[in-house]
Amino acid sequence: MDKLAVCTDACKGLEAAMKTVFPQAEHRECFKHLMDNMKKKFRGAIYSKYMWLAARAYLLNKHEYFMSKVIAASAVVLPWLNEHHNLLWARSKEQTLKLFAKRMTISRALKGTILPIVVHQMNVPSKGLGHSKVTKGDRNQAEVLVVYKDEEVRRHVVYLDQKICTCREWKVSGKPCQHALAVITTERNPNMEQYIDMAFSVEKFKATYAGVIPNITDRNQWPQVDKGESI
Structure with missing residues (x-):
């Protein structure tokens, strides 16, 4: 699984599960969830502005420049990030089933390289x-x-x-x-x-959406399971 990259929210349980199930995979964190958590503790436009710029920067010195603006605004930002958000920052995608279906249809009509x-x-x-x-x-x-x-x-x-x-x-x-x-x-x-x-490439795009995500019923039709305890 050394080629696998998994992007999750900031759930510590998922972080622990990743280390167990996919120990060699690259674990990334959804940057939107990171910012949602950050806004609860650090308020002000300077955080949202420079954090996004830092996340999108290509060059290391640019990333460090934008992060210096954030750190200058509060001395506790960096320790907080290191403690609670020390994974690679990434983006998440929603409505995966609909996205796959749409892009599978698109892929069938594509030609070229x-x-x-x-x-x-x-x-x-x-x-x-x-x-x-x-x-x-x-x-x-x-x-x-x-x-x-x-x-x-x-x-x-x-x-x-x-x-x-x-x-x-x-x-x-x-x-x-x-x-x-x-x-x-x-x-x-x-x-x-x-x-x-x-x-x-068209070939990679087609391969990405060639699989099938199983459809599921609504939760009212799920089997009733006695978990033995409340979580």
Whole structure:
């Protein structure tokens, strides 16, 4: 089960069960549940703003920067997180049965290599990269200089053949970042699919939703069981 990742809420019982049943799996925690718990103890927009930014950050230094804002607001935040929420932060999905049914239907109509919606997500931002300046070292390597509205300048290096950018977004997400897109679009009629990780392939999507989740009756029809004690 070393390839399994399980995302749960902050239930300590589930955490203990995970260690017993799936000891080698990666245990993640739903970030929404984390924030629901946090709001009960720490109030203020600074927590919700910077915690979400920290959860979504790709670079470690950015994560630490946003977390420093949270920690500066209260000295007890970090000890509280370490004690009660020390798992990897992740997102949860609801209505799994309906989601599977819908996506199974979608998967049957899909063709091609990469999911069309993912390719579309890359093509749209690739048309608005006028603020990026590309300097190529060779076909597969380039520097990308980005000038923001506040005149802040940042430079990253993109390695197309390795699917890597020094901003780390491409490696983490599996989809080209804005710097990579700036380099890719310097080519004539680029094949966007070849730069997207196979995790977003039609084949993987079909495999994900090929299984069947058993339907269940309402709880009034469940067998009556004598538990012996009240929980």
